[in-house]
Amino acid sequence: MQAIARALCLSTALLVSACGGPEQAESDTLGTQSQTLTTGTSQGCTFTISSALMPGGGQPQYAITLTRAASSTCAWGAASVQLGTSYNVPTISLAANALGVATGFSFHYSPSPRGNTQCSVKHIRPDDLSTARDTLLVVNFGAGNVNACNLSIASNGTTLYASGTKTGPLAGETGSGSNYTATYLDFFTSTTAPTYAAY
Numbered sequence: 001m002q003a004i005a006r007a008l009c010l011s012t013a014l015l016v017s018a019c020g021g022p023e024q025a026e027s028d029t030l031g032t033q034s035q036t037l038t039t040g041t042s043q044g045c046t047f048t049i050s051s052a053l054m055p056g057g058g059q060p061q062y063a064i065t066l067t068r069a070a071s072s073t074c075a076w077g078a079a080s081v082q083l084g085t086s087y088n089v090p091t092i093s094l095a096a097n098a099l100g101v102a103t104g105f106s107f108h109y110s111p112s113p114r115g116n117t118q119c120s121v122k123h124i125r126p127d128d129l130s131t132a133r134d135t136l137l138v139v140n141f142g143a144g145n146v147n148a149c150n151l152s153i154a155s156n157g158t159t160l161y162a163s164g165t166k167t168g169p170l171a172g173e174t175g176s177g178s179n180y181t182a183t184y185l186d187f188f189t190s191t192t193a194p195t196y197a198a199y
Contacts, residue, residue, distance in 0.1 A: 174196070
């Protein structure tokens, strides 16, 4: 079993820290993507997105939080901000580079099961954790769900991709199917609307 575990650890660099090895250092370049789906580095600081069940009775609700860790390379110290809440378990994602931090999370906005699930894609400023840009991925007329928005940054460092599954069409999408990719050109430096491709 130990031999199998070691083979699994060596099979991918993303699992090094999960298997007990040292974390891989990231360079703070425009092309840098998140180290995992939930952690990334921008301007010398490490950011992590997480979700947790909120205290209290009644309908379960989850808080989605972005945390900036304190380190010798981070000029601003430790801090966190709540990005949103969801009445179902959210899917969460993060991508970061020198231009900023992109967060993505699904959320069910209503305690009613009849409400839909949407996805929020935000550009967060690394210094004060304020929201520079906030977009929603929503099925036309709310007649369906966007179940995830998994983020990645293209090698040019400026184009952001969000991808996942959905149960209806997105506005202006090309193609058809239950999977989608949203492409944000110049995500960190503009407010250009995304284009959607379904497959």
